[in-house]
Amino acid sequence: MKALVYAAPSRVEVRDVPEPQPRDHAAKVRMRYCGVCGTDIAIHAGKHPRAKAPLVIGHEFVGVIEEVRGGTRGFKPGDRVVAYPLLSCGVCLPCRTGTPHVCEKLKLIGIDCDGGMAGFAWVDEDVLFKVDDALSDRIAALIEPLAVIVRSLHQSRYQVRDSAVIIGAGPIGLLTAIALRRSGASRIVISDVDEARLGMCHTLGYETVNGKNGGLVNFVNEATKGEGMDVVFECSGVESAALEVTKLARVGGTICMTGIHKAPRPVDLREINFKEQTLVGSRVYTKREFEQTVSYAAQIRDDLEHVVTQVVPLTKSAGIFDMIADPAINTLKVLVDCTA
Structure with missing residues (x-):
């Protein structure tokens, strides 16, 4: 064969x-x-x-x-x-x-x-x-990569009408956006430095920001009057994102590390304390979550076509x-x- x-x-x-x-x-x-x-x-x-x-x-x-x-x-x-x-x-x-x-x-x-x-x-x-x-x-x-998102949403304790920022507009980032929109998120912002991927996300109706030179932090600060977003999904695995995540989440917000970083990264732990943020990891998925995703994919199949x-x-x-x-x-x- x-x-x-x-x-x-x-x-x-x-x-x-x-x-x-x-x-x-x-x-x-x-x-x-x-x-x-x-x-x-x-x-x-x-x-x-x-x-x-x-x-x-x-x-x-x-x-x-x-x-x-x-x-x-x-x-x-x-x-x-x-x-x-x-x-x-x-x-x-x-x-x-x-x-x-x-x-x-x-x-x-x-x-x-x-x-x-x-x-x-x-x-x-x-x-x-x-x-x-x-x-x-x-x-x-x-279904397999979508199961990663199901796990990530569970780990983040995302709730309906939460606002969310997604770092990384690759397949995992876009799948996260699709799941959030289907779940009733109040606002979804996707960041990347690849203009082609941002263009695709924008065409699909998502709010996009080029994250070069602190562009995402500035955008979120202006858009939320400095308050930050409810949930941050870090899907890029890049070093600069690790230092930005605490600046993007609100007081009491959650940062979910969906992407896997291949090396230790600097993170501003002071903000975790001062803003009482939750930083949570997410790794693959449980067997139950994979099973749930099989039926979930059928429900959102029209969005997945993109x-x-x-x-x-x-x-x-x-x-x-x-x-x-x-x-x-x-x-x-x-x-x-x-x-x-």
């Missing part, structure tokens, strides 16, 4: 690889679409500490079941499914106390074992969820990371069509 394989830093290749071996209590899934994630970009760059070549990448996938071995959950051939891709150890403290999504040895499909940018994969039944018939394959491929900007056939995907890195192409969310 064809697969997109991480071969070495800055090199992926479309290869003919053997089909994976059948497993008991698992299903053979013929892949349809698989999304490209920021984690995949890090793998391609050789910067992910666990991903080892050769590796079939991809953890944001949707496919159709072709065979089930020892089925106990009622799946059958023809079912469209997505997978909860987290692999927990089951024995560490988080796993023993009900939070396996923050397992001390957490692994993921497509990072620690072969993933979904391929013709087929055998996937354990207990991580599969059937996709609503109303949802297209393209939108179903967004997130996918490019689809690349698997057979022509060797240059996909060069395409994403090219500022002239203006990618947001790129999918690999595993059937082509």
Whole structure:
């Protein structure tokens, strides 16, 4: 079968690889679409500490079941499914106390074992969820990143009619904005330094600000008469954002770290004290939240149509990371069509 394989830093290749071996209590899934994630970009760059070549990448996938071995959950051939891709150890403290999504040895499909940018994969039944018939394959491929947002909103304790500022207009930032608007936010401001992405968000009806040179802090101060916003979602992972977040949130406001920072960052902890702000982390999602997202995606599918900007056939995907890195192409969310 064809697969997109991480071969070495800055090199992926479309290869003919053997089909994976059948497993008991698992299903053979013929892949349809698989999304490209920021984690995949890090793998391609050789910067992910666990991903080892050769590796079939991809953890944001949707496919159709072709065979089930020892089925106990009622799946059958023809079912469209997505997978909860987290692999927990089951024995560490988080796993023993009900939070396996923050397992001390957490692994993921497509990072620690072969993933979904391929013709087929055998996937354990207990991580599969059937996709609503109303949802297209393209939108179903967004369920995994959308689950990140569901978790983030839960962690932030966002409430209806709260105001929110989102730092970062990438896929996670835009998905956050979509979920907030659907949830009745009173005001949503999205910041980035990429004018193309800001333009896309503006076209979709969101209030946008270029964050260069403190532009976001100045805008929020003027717009709120210095009071700040109820919730800040930091989705960019960039250093400058870490120092700005406390200036953007109101007294008693919440800062939710949705994006993962790859290094320690300076944060103004004095403002956390003086303004009694809450700074909370958010990491992936629980299995329950992933299940909730499967049905949630069907409810907001019309909004999600705007997130996918490019689809690349698997057979022509060797240059996909060069395409994403090219500022002239203006990618947001790129999918690999595993059937082509």
